[in-house]
Amino acid sequence: MPLEIRPSQALRLWRQVHLDLVRDGEPDLSARQTAILLTVYLELPPHTVRGLAKQLGVTKPVITRALDTLGKLGLLTRKRDEEDRRNVVIQRTVAGALAVERLGDLVTEHAKEIGAG
Amino acid sequence: MPLEIRPSQALRLWRQVHLDLVRDGEPDLSARQTAILLTVYLELPPHTVRGLAKQLGVTKPVITRALDTLGKLGLLTRKRDEEDRRNVVIQRTVAGALAVERLGDLVTEHAKEIGAG
DNA sequence: CCCGATCGTTACGGGTCCGTATCATTATCG
């Protein structure tokens, strides 16, 4: 069941959501941070630094730094993997789940407003 | 004619597009830069620094800096308004129009892939 | 055991962006 949307509608949707994200005053997430956050919350665990780096096509320090920032914002946490202590497992948080849910609602609401463009 | 989309679908769409934007290697635009770019290309001219600042709810230096960057990327240009030389008019470019069109296609393609989530 | 491989982190130099304050230029109006 594909989602029906035309490029002109997609662009209006993209603009409206970004306008809201800018206007709400909270710190904007970069594209990389957004991709990481949504991957952790939408894909099945476990999530590791290396795995995220591979999925995004970026280097590991990029992931480490993004996790520092997202962790500081309370949107996710890190935990040592006790089975293989070299690994770090990225875990979800309540605040992160709420933020992701808000984003989903935001996109959905703006989609509703967009008529035949 | 509202666009039908559920939050879970919206989130998967948001993730997929951001993954592509990260992976394509080109410099990521910030949320502010994206909002400015799409406003210039979707809303009727003329566009001024002050007008954009008001629409985004940010200060004028934020717009000036974003225009510096977007201009350096060739996505838009500035021109003095000859009728009131205090104003600067932001204009579209061919490269910018192509980039916006690509974004619209990107969102549309991923929307097609998203089934009943 | 020990050596190599793997994991995530840190260090470094450079670039970009932030918010606030200030600036030069131009227009407006008494």
Added chain:
DNA sequence: CGATAATGATACGGACCCGTAACGATCGGG
């Protein structure tokens, strides 16, 4: 004219992120 207002740009100190390279900790095979 001259004073005031408005516009966009610039200066500044601080924060964040980048890519590359190196690092310490941990695992695993000979």
